[in-house]
Amino acid sequence: MAQSAKPSDRPLSPHLQVYRWQLTMTMSILHRISGAALAVGLAVIVWILMAAAIGPAAWETFTAVAGSLAGRVALFGWSVALYYHLFNGIRHLFWDCGKLFEIRNAYLAGYLVWLATGLMTLATWWGIAT
Amino acid sequence: MSHQPDRIQSPLGRARALGSAHDGVHHWLIERATAVLAVPLTFWLVWSVTRMPGWTYTDITVWLAQPLNAILMILSVIVMFTHAALGVQVILEDYVHCEASKLASLLTLKFLFFAGAVACIFAILKIALAG
Numbered sequence: 001m002a003q004s005a006k007p008s009d010r011p012l013s014p015h016l017q018v019y020r021w022q023l024t025m026t027m028s029i030l031h032r033i034s035g036a037a038l039a040v041g042l043a044v045i046v047w048i049l050m051a052a053a054i055g056p057a058a059w060e061t062f063t064a065v066a067g068s069l070a071g072r073v074a075l076f077g078w079s080v081a082l083y084y085h086l087f088n089g090i091r092h093l094f095w096d097c098g099k100l101f102e103i104r105n106a107y108l109a110g111y112l113v114w115l116a117t118g119l120m121t122l123a124t125w126w127g128i129a130t
Numbered sequence: 131m132s133h134q135p136d137r138i139q140s141p142l143g144r145a146r147a148l149g150s151a152h153d154g155v156h157h158w159l160i161e162r163a164t165a166v167l168a169v170p171l172t173f174w175l176v177w178s179v180t181r182m183p184g185w186t187y188t189d190i191t192v193w194l195a196q197p198l199n200a201i202l203m204i205l206s207v208i209v210m211f212t213h214a215a216l217g218v219q220v221i222l223e224d225y226v227h228c229e230a231s232k233l234a235s236l237l238t239l240k241f242l243f244f245a246g247a248v249a250c251i252f253a254i255l256k257i258a259l260a261g
């Protein structure tokens with residue numbers, strides 16, 4: 001807190017540092033981080049489509065970058081973020097319908113999100129490779 | 131809230147233009163609606179990516195020139211850019227507290243998302259209509 005802030009007698013709500021680590025809090029912040037990363041990834045969608053529209057030379061530039069080691073690592077990270085945000089987003093949609101609020105179910109759905117993310121990421125790259 | 135007698139303004143007059151004005155639910159609803167639409171579109175897009183015969187210029191343009199692919203790609207762009215713009219808006223509103231920089235960053239990002247979507251749709255149409 002900034003020193004200039006006027007000391008207040010009003011009670012403060014507990015902040016992050018007083019909580020024990022929980023899976024649910026990690027998954028919540030990862031949902032936001034993966035969403036922000038995917039928003040940046042939309043710039044790559046613009047690049048892909050514009051490169052295809054501009055012509056073969058622009059397309060070659062894209063495939064050269066995407067095929068490089070850094071490009072492959074970025075594409076792999078993109079696929080993980082996409083699947084995580086997709087499956088955790090479905091978990092959020094269940095919450096929006098008032099389902100899965102019991103602690104046990106919130107955790108169970110959380111583990112399922114990780115499982116689905118891992119399996120679908122592997123299946124996708126296997127599908128691309130074959 | 132009690133009405134302050136030393137002010138001539140009515141409580142309604144003071145509240146006007148200061149806060150939520152009916153469209154907060156709209157933001158929430160569109161974020162969810164685009165999320166639901168993004169689920170099948172994402173599976174279609176990833177499935178298409180894994181089924182591409184290769185990644186040459188011909189492969190991508192022939193694929194995008196297919197009417198169904200072009201239509202689903204335009205829908206994906208609209209759904210995903212809308213969803214991302216609304217999501218980034220919430221992040222900015224949570225972390226940027228200075229009103230001036232919040233307004234500036236919101237307007238800049240909304241414009242960037244809009245411009246990006248326009249570029250994508252133009253690119254898809256150019257390839258689809260030329261092929």
